[in-house]
Amino acid sequence: MADVPQNSGYMVAAYIVTAVILIAYAVSLYRRTPKP
């Protein structure tokens, strides 16, 4: 395993960014829904 590149920071960043974008859009749809 010694020669495997150590770049997990980029992977973690990508997974966090994806979750943030999807959750932010889902929340924006919830907030834009007219309340009865």
Place this chain on the structure above:
Amino acid sequence: MNLVRKGRVITLLGLGLLAGVYVRALAFTPVERLQGPAQKIYYLHVPAAIWTEMAIVLVGLAGIFYLFLQDPRLDRFAEASAEVGTVFATIVLTTGPLWGKPIWGTWWTWDARLTSTLLLFFLYVGYLLLRSAITDPALRGRYAAVLGICGMCLVPFIHLSVYLFRTLHPQPIILKPGPPSLPASMLITWLCSVGAFTVLYVGLVTQRYGLSLQREAQGGIGG
């Protein structure tokens, strides 16, 4: 249950499935030896890219049918699909550079695949701006349909760009002629992620469609 509520349930299901994909990808899928952990970005980047392209194809098809049938449901669907496609395109354009930096040594390069994907993102944004700028629903539907059809025509170019031009972007390893070049454990994770993004697309579009319906019922201009 109205459409917005149905969409919310499907979206929550999609987010739950994606959480499962995160666990499987990060804890139970092997690390690729040459690229290291950054290769696992693939499990998010490619499914998001597939649905970015599928969304604009569906916008274009809805646009073609709208021009013939003038059915407002088609226009409403196209609007919802374009907005969700913009969100997925944002994921593609952020996860791509996060993979490119450790593997290529650069965040961005102006090659055909990356540039055409950025163009598709701008086309999505332009589509949404165009819709928000026109208040007459019939005119808005017609103009948006034409722009959506133009966007759809970009998709074959994006997909074939890695074959047509010299590029840093990898060739397809699954969506290509012949069997996939991934081991089974990685392929299963990727397929689960495609499934999760599919459920998310359906849920988010259903919500957005229902939102337009509610706004129209309250006398707004949609969107």
